[in-house]
Amino acid sequence: MGDRRRLRRFRLPDSSTGSSADSSTGSPSDSLVAPLSGRASRLLERTPSAPGFWRSPVRGVRFTAVLGLVLLGGITLLFVTGLLSYAAYNPDLNPVNDKTPDKGLLGFYLFDWPTDPHWLYRLTQGLHVTVGIVLVPVLLAKLWSVVPKLFALPPVRSLGHALERLSLLLLVGGALFEFVTGLLNIQLEYLFPGSFYPLHFYGAWVFFAAFLAHAGLRAPQAVRVLRSGALSGNVPGDALASPAPDAPTLSRRGALAMVGAGSLVLLITSAGRSFDGPLRRLALLTPHGAAEPGQGPGGFQINKTAAAVGITSADTGEGWWLTVSGPAGDLRFTREQLLAMDQYSAALPSACVEGWSTSDQRWRGVRLRDLAELAGYPRDPPGVLVESLQRSGAFRRAALRDNQVRDPRSLLALRVNGEDLSPDHGYPARIIVPAAPGVLNTKWVSRLTFGEL
Template sequence: MPAWMLGRERPPGPFRPGFWRSPLRTPWLTSVLGLVLLAGIPVVAVTGLLSYAAYEPRLPGNDLTPDRGLLGFYLFGWPTRPVWLYRVTQGTHVILGLTLVPVLLAKLWSVIPKLFAWPPVRSPAHALERVSVLLLVGGAVFEFLTGILNIQRLYVFPFSFYPAHLYGAWIFLAALVAHVALKWPRVVAALRTRGPRQEPRTPPRDPHPGPPHPGAAGNPGAAGDPGAAGDPGAAGNRGVAGDPARPAMSRRGLLAFTGGASLAVFGLSVGQTLDGPLRGTALLIPHSRSHGPEAGGFQVNTTAASAGIDPSLTGPSWRLALAGTHEVRLSREELLALAQRTYRLPIACVEGWSTEQEWTGVRLADLARLCGAPDAAGVYVASLQEGGAFSHASLSATQAADPRSLLALRVNGADLSPDHGFPARIIVPGAPGVHNTKWVRRLEFRRFT
């Protein structure tokens, strides 16, 4: 049996200190990258939780995470004013999340030797720290990876994105809080060793990279690492290589490379949240850059063909069913004969893209009066789309009563295209794009209990 299996020495490969030889890893570098993430990740987390609230999961048919339990303690009625609210919160969530990816990768690179520390557990306190690191790293990779795949609508994982992303976020945030509490003294000590100007200019092979971590060999008052005694790689406990290789760049170059990569990602994605010339710069735009005339000049998430919409159902025989105290059925021509309202409103999708267009149609409040439900507390919207996750949605009383909430029949002065929801679609100010239901067939005005 190999000696390492008997606990007499370290396992081979990445568990050996000499495996990790880059001299660029230091506690100072790790702390700086961690502070950047600590500033950005809470913003990403809060805007993500706001996105969940915007779905109004307490209303029938809206909840994609029915087992959320106490995780929905903060839910509130999503407002319709300002109309750009969801556009800003979800755009920030996606764009900032993408921008932080290079920083996250650099941070993981800077600490990867610690993930292979030996022995794996030295004390109860060290065990707690290791568990927090495992949950933190696993949670970060899971949240960022599934988020990026969702942006591209690549659902290659064998589970539903929405509940998994929500539950994973809470686990990740709990691990982050625990990790910060455990590591904060080390972060402060590392940042005090040299200033932000001095450290990046320090030669990578500097033998004094910063204070040792608790538990490192030779650290006064520390427990010591029994596996590191007499090991030339024991400096790995300080977050640096014990036998450093020749550096390929300086620490200042590494920071510049990471910052430049983040700026590049930001520049190649932020245009998707804006209208005008900058939209053409969004080379990382989600899953489609087709904004041709057939799409009305702006992005389409789900086409009529991919949603399985039978063209015969949207032709002259189509009727909109209104259900209140009594039922009314209206053709598209009859809807066009009603009072038409025009508003310039944004559509903002969970994938991060958004656009503002001019919509014309009938107020939902006017349709509620037609079917005898002027004081309805909400509206249930059903689509011609069958079997889709968002083939129906419930709108709150606030959303249904807002004077700018429309059953849209036209956009930018022209009839809706099939891909934009012809013959009629919902447009509600401030609502997530998936609740602006396309190919509407029925509106039920009712009180939700």
């Protein structure tokens, strides 16, 4: 009898009467615990499967509903901007750009990424990375709020229940996988060379499919819960609320405020990489591959240095030339010959997949469409395959589409902000294209091949 009395305090109250539920209405854990006695029951009371194990008064369906609705909007934005990033990389254009092979039906949405507005990729990828970082406290709080359900017994009650738990496994596992791999790629630059893109792409589809299923089932319920009353109260039959909570040290509103404060701190320490000024110096959580390159015309952010990819002064000295290939054959130009051609200017930013970007810089050089004309395409220039001198690292070769070549702001840049390119900015020549991801703005260019790719 003593053991049974101790177990009663862990039973959920019956939603209709407020009394302890009997064996026909109790929780699954109660039905499993009730027949036990003695030492076994005392041990079970101290496990996460016992309803009374979880004592926080903050847990409850209203607290979880608020976090869930925030994630509903935030993760949808992450998914859309992530797919846009793949369209910007244009993986269907050419195998050299395709880091995610065999997409099949998953590539149905791909389209020709535009060159207007010229800051488009800077906006979409800045949002993708910044929102992903800001949502980390919300995601962790949401997982914390529902963790008792992970240990509920019996683990499977029916086929439907088994399918629901499988969807939750995909949801939680997918969320952790996408956030962890994304954050590691931001922090450690090319942590997954040759594999991050397919891992993140396929993982996103698996996660978002589970997310949509979960949102379809739970979002209406979350809205009803939030409309039903104050945040501080419990909903009758609340399966997340502790039946024997500890004395409160923090209200649910206070807990949500802490989550919001954590997200605000992450916003301040990450969003600045998309802006100039003091915010940029505070952006400690979105590194960029190298230290700031200093002051002056070349004093704006870079992703990879010449030394990091094996570029030496011998590669870019007097012996360097640019090869331009097309119907006219292979043409070779020295830097001096390129400087003697008609020069054009374009004010364009540089934006990277890791989330950082620069403000508009003043680039000057030869238009790509003029080089296409020399290669044998006087009208309607086609796409171009760009090859770099770099000896290591991703995107040593990259393809640009015809609409990118035709844009008059697309340049083989030789100078920036009134001075010659520095070695780390791509001397002796580099590509700069409006709205293109930074890795497609190839540095240390050695060859341009116009035509069918």
